[in-house]
Amino acid sequence: MCKNYPSNVSKEQFENIRLILENSKKKTKPRNLDLYEVFCAVLYVLKSGCQWRMLQKDFPKWQIVYYYFQVWSKNNGKELIVLQLILKKIVIKIRVNNGRKEQNSFCIIDSQSVKNTDTTKNKGYDAGKKISGIKRHIAVDSQGLPHAIYITTAEKTDRNSAIIMIQNKKENLSAFQKIIVDAGYSGEKFASKIKEIINANVEVVKHNELHTFLVLPKRWVVERSFAWLEKCRRLWKNCERKLNTSLQIIILSFISILLKRF
Incomplete structure (x- = not known):
């Protein structure tokens, strides 16, 4: 169980995107890993600016966290990358909630x-x-x-x-x-x-x-x-190193900021 870092989103806020993250990777067996902790670990790297290898020990192993970030950042034959799909959903939801x-x-x-x-x-x-x-x-x-x-x-x-x-x-x-x-x-x-x-x-x-x-x-x-x-x-x-990674990091940044509006 990770600590309550300032970079974390709440579990209620995470529920808005949980389903998309769970469906981003096929399950061949029951998942023992909590995706909420993985997502919070990615946000910790984003907010603190630390290297993946310097991730706090109370998060899942950095190799696992980085692997999931790659899964969420790649196309994998789908129309929209996972992080792009999440951002689009959040933007639409915020606009509708604001009466627009x-x-x-x-x-x-x-x-x-x-x-x-x-x-x-x-x-x-x-x-x-x-x-x-x-x-x-x-x-x-x-x-x-x-x-x-x-x-x-x-x-x-x-x-x-x-x-x-x-x-x-x-x-x-x-x-x-x-x-x-x-x-x-x-x-x-x-x-x-x-x-x-x-x-x-x-x-x-x-x-x-x-x-x-x-x-x-x-x-x-x-x-x-x-x-x-x-x-x-x-x-x-x-x-x-790559432009696509830079793109996904920016998308993730907007996601982390806008999720806290819920």
Whole structure:
């Protein structure tokens, strides 16, 4: 039995996702392991930023915890990866509980460049921000809830990466009528491509259109979503070898944050 660490979710909150986690792996015999403790162990690594091998001894063995994280992070021939399915379910449930529709009428898109550690395999250089690492691209609704997440190396442009992200998550974003972006996404080619994919209009909010120093209208929402990720020390730098692992860690971070709203 693990201790009650601050990173843990309650057992009542865990019940919202237990069934999905249990069905992610076929059982050939009765499971003696408590998936709640495994999930809390993964959250401990995420929140504390420690290595898998440094996991506290009252959790299940780190090899088992890491194995389950891999199971939840891989496709395995299914339409959605387990963690992606969980996040989608949580986002919809939170919106419905708040009296909103399952999808918003507009979303806000932005990217964040993050430094790599020496263990990472995929690297790029963002000349604008002078950062060697990766880029996190997210599309959030008016509440800051994520509807699309995409990871690239840092040299990839915001416009091209946003187009690929929207194309990959076309079904999730099909109800959006407006995409709000900053000046880094300006251009008729980008706007026409978005219109072609999901039939949404692009609204560009620029600093030079504001007469005083203010937070860009509506765009503070996506900045707040990035700030949520800073609560997880594992995300202060990108220490994952593969881009897909970096993606699943971000998805897991949103899951851990949003689960505590139940």
